[in-house]
Amino acid sequence: MYRWAVVLCAALLGWAPGSRARSAVVAEDPLAPAWAGQVQCYVPDVRRRECKSIGAYERVGSRAVLNQATVLVSSTPPVVVTTVAPVWIKEGRVCGLMGQDDIWRSAFSVSGAAATAEQEAALKRQMVLAMQPLFGKEVCTVVTKGAGKSIGRAWVDGVRRPQMDQPVLWVPKSAGYKVPGGLSRDAPSYAERNGEAEARRDLEGGGLPRLYRHRHNARVPTMRIPGLLSCEPGGVAWGEPAIIFMPLPEADWSEGLLYTAEQSRNAEAARRFASQYNRTMLQAFKEQLDRACPNARLTE
Numbered sequence: 650m651y652r653w654a655v656v657l658c659a660a661l662l663g664w665a666p667g668s669r670a671r672s673a674v675v676a677e678d679p680l681a682p683a684w685a686g687q688v689q690c691y692v693p694d695v696r697r698r699e700c701k702s703i704g705a706y707e708r709v710g711s712r713a714v715l716n717q718a719t720v721l722v723s724s725t726p727p728v729v730v731t732t733v734a735p736v737w738i739k740e741g742r743v744c745g746l747m748g749q750d751d752i753w754r755s756a757f758s759v760s761g762a763a764a765t766a767e768q769e770a771a772l773k774r775q776m777v778l779a780m781q782p783l784f785g786k787e788v789c790t791v792v793t794k795g796a797g798k799s800i801g802r803a804w805v806d807g808v809r810r811p812q813m814d815q816p817v818l819w820v821p822k823s824a825g826y827k828v829p830g831g832l833s834r835d836a837p838s839y840a841e842r843n844g845e846a847e848a849r850r851d852l853e854g855g856g857l858p859r860l861y862r863h864r865h866n867a868r869v870p871t872m873r874i875p876g877l878l879s880c881e882p883g884g885v886a887w888g889e890p891a892i893i894f895m896p897l898p899e900a901d902w903s904e905g906l907l908y909t910a911e912q913s914r915n916a917e918a919a920r921r922f923a924s925q926y927n928r929t930m931l932q933a934f935k936e937q938l939d940r941a942c943p944n945a946r947l948t949e
Contacts (some may be wrong), residue, residue, distance in 0.1 A: 679743050680706050680714070682819040689792075690826050691801070693818040698826045706736070709862075709894045714738075716745065716897070719828050726771065727830020729758045733895055742789040742804070746911075749784055752776050754851050754859065758831055792817055839899065839918040844925025851930070858934045861923035863900035873899070876924035877931065879945055880942035897923050924948070 680682075683706040690700035702720040709715050719731045734756035736745040757764035757772050764772065789804045803813040838942050851859065862874045874880060875897070899919035908916070928947050931938050938945060 671769065677741070679738065679741060684708075686823075687819045687821055688826070689801075690818045690820050692816055693819075693820070693826070698824065699829050700826055702828065703828055707896055709896075712790045713894075715894075715896070716743075719733070719831060721828050721830055722776075726760045728764075729828055729831040730772070730776070731756045731831075739789060742791045744787055744789040746782050746787055747780060749777055749780075752780060753853075761830060766892070792819075839915070842920040842922050844927075845929045848860075848926045848929035848933075852933055858937070859895055860927050860929055860930060862894045863897040863920075863923075864902065866901075866903040868904070874927055875920045876927040876948055877942075878946050878948055880938075880945035926938040 689704040692701040705717045716736045734751045801817040803810045
C-alpha cells in the first residue's frame with residue numbers, strides 16, 4: 650500500500666521512487682522543457698514508448714502552474730489514475746502539497762476503460778488510506794543528470810528522500826509515449842459525460858473550487874470559462890490559488906486554423922460539458938464569484 654502511495658505522489662510532483670543520482674546539474678527553471686512542449690516520462694521504456702507515469706505541466710493565470718499526472722497504480726488488472734494538482738518553484742525545485750481533495754477529484758481507468766462509479770469510489774477510498782502519511786507534507790523534486798541518465802530526486806518537508814528517486818525522461822508530447830492500461834482513446838468523450846453530476850460529486854469531496862477554462866486566441870488572446878461571461882480567469886481578484894483552473898484543450902481555439910468536423914464536434918461537446926460543470930460549481934461558490942467578478946453572469 651505504501652509503495653502505491655509513493656508512486657502516485659512521485660508522478661504528481663515530478664518524481665517517482667529507484668536509484669540515486671551521482672551528480673547534480675540544476676537548471677535555472679526546472680520546468681523549462683515543459684514550456685518547450687515536453688512531458689516527463691517516469692521509468693521509460695523507449696522501445697515500447699511506455700512510462701509507468703507521465704507528468705505534464707501548464708501555466709495557469711499569472712503565477713500558478715498545474716501538474717497533470719497519469720499514473721499506473723496497478724498492473725493486474727491495469728489501473729490508471731489521472732489527477733491535477735497545483736505546484737510551485739522553490740529554490741530551483743518543483744514543490745507541491747498532496748491533499749485528500751486531489752484524490753477525490755482524480756479519474757480512474759480499469760483495463761483501458763473508464764472506471765465505473767462503484768470502482769472509482771472503492772479506488773479513491775483505498776488511495777486516501779494509502780496516501781495518508783503524505784497528506785499536508787511539502788514534496789519538492791528536481792531532475793538531475795548522472796551516469797548517463799536523468800534521475801528525479803526528492804525531498805519531503807525539507808528532508809532528502811533518496812529511496813524515492815527514479816529514472817525520468819523528458820519527451821515531446823507528440824512522441825506518442827503512454828501509460829499502459831490507460832484509456833484506449835486519446836481524449837475523454839465529453840459527449841458521454843454529465844458536467845453537473847461530476848461537479849456535484851467533486852463538491853461532496855470538499856476542498857478548493859475548480860473551473861474548466863480554455864484558450865481563445867483571436868486578435869486579443871484570452872482565456873474563457875465556459876458557462877460564464879464577463880470574467881477573466883486567473884485574475885488577482887480570484888485570489889490565486891484559492892480557485893484552481895483546469896485545462897480544457899479540446900476546446901482551445903486559434904483564429905486562422907482549420908479544424909476538422911470531428912475536432913469541431915469534440916470542441917462543442919467539451920464546452921457543453923464544461924459549461925454544465927462550471928455553472929454547478931459557481932452556484933455553490935456564488936459569494937466568491939461576486940467578489941471576483943461583480944459583472945459576471947452565468948450562461949445557459
